[in-house]
Amino acid sequence: AALAQINKEPVIDAKVLDVLLKEICHALLEADVNVRLVGNLRNNVKNAVKIQDLAAGINKRKVIQKAVLDELCRLVEPGVETFKPKKGAKNIIMFVGLQGSGKTTTCTKLAYHYQRKGWKVCLVCADTFRAGAFDQLKQNATKAKIPYYGSYTETDPVQIAHEGVEKFKKEGFEIIIVDTSGRHKQEAELFEEMIQISTNPDNTIFVMDATIGQAAEAQSRAFHEATKIGSIIITKMDGHAKGGGAISAVAATHSPIIFIGTGEHIHDLERFEPRRFVQKMLGMGDISGLMET
Amino acid sequence: MFSFFKNITGQKAITEEDLAQVLANMKEHLIKKNVAADISTHLCESVAKNLVGQKTGSFKTIRSTVKQAMEASLKRILTPKTSVDLLRDIGQSQAESRPYTICFVGVNGVGKSTNLSKTCFWLLQNGFKVLIAACDTFRSGAVEQLRVHVRNLNALGQNSVVELYERGYGKDAAGIAKDAINYGKSNKFDVVLIDTAGRMQDNEPLMRALSKLVSVNKPDKIIFVGEALVGNEAVDQLTKFNQALKDFSGLQNPRHIDGIILTKFDTIDDKVGAALSMAYTTGQPILFVGTGQTYTDLKNMRVSHIVQSLLKE
Numbered sequence A: 001a002a003l004a005q006i007n008k009e010p011v012i013d014a015k016v017l018d019v020l021l022k023e024i025c026h027a028l029l030e031a032d033v034n035v036r037l038v039g040n041l042r043n044n045v046k047n048a049v050k051i052q053d054l055a056a057g058i059n060k061r062k063v064i065q066k067a068v069l070d071e072l073c074r075l076v077e078p079g080v081e082t083f084k085p086k087k088g089a090k091n092i093i094m095f096v097g098l099q100g101s102g103k104t105t106t107c108t109k110l111a112y113h114y115q116r117k118g119w120k121v122c123l124v125c126a127d128t129f130r131a132g133a134f135d136q137l138k139q140n141a142t143k144a145k146i147p148y149y150g151s152y153t154e155t156d157p158v159q160i161a162h163e164g165v166e167k168f169k170k171e172g173f174e175i176i177i178v179d180t181s182g183r184h185k186q187e188a189e190l191f192e193e194m195i196q197i198s199t200n201p202d203n204t205i206f207v208m209d210a211t212i213g214q215a216a217e218a219q220s221r222a223f224h225e226a227t228k229i230g231s232i233i234i235t236k237m238d239g240h241a242k243g244g245g246a247i248s249a250v251a252a253t254h255s256p257i258i259f260i261g262t263g264e265h266i267h268d269l270e271r272f273e274p275r276r277f278v279q280k281m282l283g284m285g286d287i288s289g290l291m292e293t
Numbered sequence B: 001m002f003s004f005f006k007n008i009t010g011q012k013a014i015t016e017e018d019l020a021q022v023l024a025n026m027k028e029h030l031i032k033k034n035v036a037a038d039i040s041t042h043l044c045e046s047v048a049k050n051l052v053g054q055k056t057g058s059f060k061t062i063r064s065t066v067k068q069a070m071e072a073s074l075k076r077i078l079t080p081k082t083s084v085d086l087l088r089d090i091g092q093s094q095a096e097s098r099p100y101t102i103c104f105v106g107v108n109g110v111g112k113s114t115n116l117s118k119t120c121f122w123l124l125q126n127g128f129k130v131l132i133a134a135c136d137t138f139r140s141g142a143v144e145q146l147r148v149h150v151r152n153l154n155a156l157g158q159n160s161v162v163e164l165y166e167r168g169y170g171k172d173a174a175g176i177a178k179d180a181i182n183y184g185k186s187n188k189f190d191v192v193l194i195d196t197a198g199r200m201q202d203n204e205p206l207m208r209a210l211s212k213l214v215s216v217n218k219p220d221k222i223i224f225v226g227e228a229l230v231g232n233e234a235v236d237q238l239t240k241f242n243q244a245l246k247d248f249s250g251l252q253n254p255r256h257i258d259g260i261i262l263t264k265f266d267t268i269d270d271k272v273g274a275a276l277s278m279a280y281t282t283g284q285p286i287l288f289v290g291t292g293q294t295y296t297d298l299k300n301m302r303v304s305h306i307v308q309s310l311l312k313e
């Protein structure tokens, strides 16, 4: 509502700008955006606008609105090229992330997405840690009719990843998606394992839960330092969560958000739309007009 | 030296202006620790209300006065208001020759099944006979996940008795829970642990189904499993789970969440704010914190530890 309010103010001065910024910042903090990023946004907008310097006649409202939206879009879009699988090549995509963020579910969603577009896709379960992990992937893959590889007896995920990828490469698969166990930066061994599983993937996808709060930044940074992240998927966007915490991953990894998860079913995967995302984050539907200008 | 003297207020009565900046900083500090934004605001406002007009002791800074007041307030929120002694309660129902039933609920992927299994380990160590009811009949691998845990838990203890009650996928969870409890009763189990599917708090059909499971089976305890990683959503999740238990129950005296397990506590460093958000929102005790992925990673929460982490610069 804050950004709409600006249209009702008769005079736009530094004080109005301050109130406006305060409201926007509160909305962002409520959406779990990192405190430091919110602080930066506030300063950047202030610098960009410089009320007293604006010559009379210039539409101050427009200038402010544009500055806010530019900053928000900068938060969610790093402006780098998104990974695209290459036809005729063997594209290996590895999934990593915190425990329970939605990796296994999203792996199958993504495989299904590519399969429908005509790619030859398969799944490798390199999670030997979580109870029932292979059954989970197997049941999902079976439902989606996607070939999979995994083992009930082999306990070394590095070994399985290697075997699975080699097998599918030989069989001419174009996209090989590797699921891994959940892990976190505080357990060095888990990170070491991730580095070993990661045998030159063409893309490493970091899966983040939309409900994550202020711990997101440190975790994202640690994941990126251990294994170069190329893309981000934010899951559980079908709920009430705005996903503002997860965008810390964009700043920490300089990687784009490519999809959002919007449910537990296989087709619940949508392309990331910065505009809609920012709107939801601000808790309003009233900036659509602004973004077109 | 200068900054030291700058803040000295001596015997002067505290005014709102004195507090404004200190409280603004405190609020931001709490949000950085992952306390929900609105709760941070409320807390700071109520601290301000109590402090305005009070005299600060000589040589005491506003900052330390605020910190002290905040510390007391945090401690009060985090200290359980009801006594929690699951073992004693289970002993009681043993005397009544009926199994004690605990239902684990929460949103997707927070650690319900894993921490149910840790709770099971703890109960087995205390000599109880436990039945696990696989009432997540939706998520792929949910039943197998519990089967692995039951196998592990049986292998761990010499005399442990833990069994899985499952009816596969796609079935009505409330009915399975009912059958499991009856089975538990006939076979002299002390405790029945009911695993449920994860669900988003706004998903009405799924929330109705959960409420039905609860009103049909009347578990002794409803434990909400929430992860320490969660930010502002902690408030919404708990509010809406409670609301759904109330609105969809059709009962005169509807149930609510009786306690919380705060999971993934090992993943957040000192950003422990979710503990506060959850305790503040429900007024219910945090029964355990999950501190890892093995069976022994289930601990009692130390209020002083949380308060210290929250206030630490």
Ligand SMILES: Nc1nc2c(ncn2[C@@H]2O[C@H](COP(=O)(O)OP(=O)(O)OP(=O)(O)O)[C@@H](O)[C@H]2O)c(=O)[nH]1
Residues within 6 Å of the ligand: A097, A098, A099, A100, A101, A102, A103, A104, A105, A106, A127, A130, A133, A180, A181, A182, A183, A235, A236, A237, A238, A239, A260, A261, A262, A263, A264, A268, B108, B109, B139, B198, B200
């Ligand atoms: N509502 C909703 N649920 C989701 C979404 N994505 C995943 N989930 C659910 O979140 C839970 C965890 O998902 P998993 O795919 O098992 O997560 P994971 O990251 O593989 O978990 P670990 O392997 O244990 O680290 C499951 O209940 C999924 O059904 C989503 O976009 N929306």
Ligand SMILES: Nc1nc2c(ncn2[C@@H]2O[C@H](COP(=O)(O)OP(=O)(O)OP(=O)(O)O)[C@@H](O)[C@H]2O)c(=O)[nH]1
Residues within 6 Å of the ligand: A099, A100, A130, A182, A184, B106, B107, B108, B109, B110, B111, B112, B113, B114, B115, B136, B139, B142, B196, B197, B198, B199, B263, B264, B265, B266, B267, B289, B290, B291, B292, B293, B297
């Ligand atoms: N680091 C850490 N991981 C945990 C903890 N508790 C659970 N996990 C992990 O979190 C992931 C999800 O746990 P589950 O028990 O499957 O979660 P759930 O709530 O039952 O998930 P759904 O049934 O899919 O909604 C698993 O990888 C667990 O090992 C904890 O205290 N610390």
Ligand SMILES: [Mg+2]
Residues within 6 Å of the ligand: A103, A104, A105, A127, A130, A133, A179, A180, A181, A182
């Ligand atoms: Mg998984």
Ligand SMILES: [Mg+2]
Residues within 6 Å of the ligand: B112, B113, B114, B136, B142, B195, B196, B197, B198
């Ligand atoms: Mg579960």
